[in-house]
Amino acid sequence: MRRAITAGRLRHRAVLEAPEDAPDGAGGVLRGWRALAALSVAVEPVRVTPGERFDAREAIATHRVTCRHRADVARGMRLTSGERRLLILAVHDPDASGRFLRLDCREEA
Template identity: 55%
Template sequence: MAPLFLDPGLFNRRVALDQPVIAADGAGGGTTDWQELRAVSVRIEPVSVTTRERFDQREAMITHRVLMRANAVVKRGMSFRLGARRLVIVSVHDPDESGRYLVCRCEEER
């Protein structure tokens, strides 16, 4: 397989990479807060929007593909923050197994 070529100019957005921090609520559950790890340059591509009915309300699920330079810290469950928007990472993979880039599938948190 030929290595994937990505123009470095594609990584045109600076976003915060956040990790979840669970705080116990005293009732056996917890609340999720987010702690910023670092700022990273990424390319964000909208992938799909699906809607569904839930509790007599219409909900939309927006998914994105986020491309970035390889980074050993990035894991499923973390998120990218763009201002007030949060893209929660659902999966992370190396598209050409070269160790140079990562593709993250994300769901926008509403």
């Protein structure tokens, strides 16, 4: 059962970051991140599943993040909080009210 979305649940701080690519001088690009805004968020763990990356086993953790509505949040951006990095996979307005956004995220190692 999901709890109702209220502003009081947004008690964690995170920084919204957008990807920023720069030439690496050898014909490729280097991916960097540019901070856009500090947000108050609620983070709920959803699932941890086993996976593999570069022939190594790892756990893939997904989270549901709620924040106040912003027009500039998009898939491919990320949220950071301390050492934690959450890549935004999907963005939607859960109750079509324009008050909050629900972000489906995957935690980056």
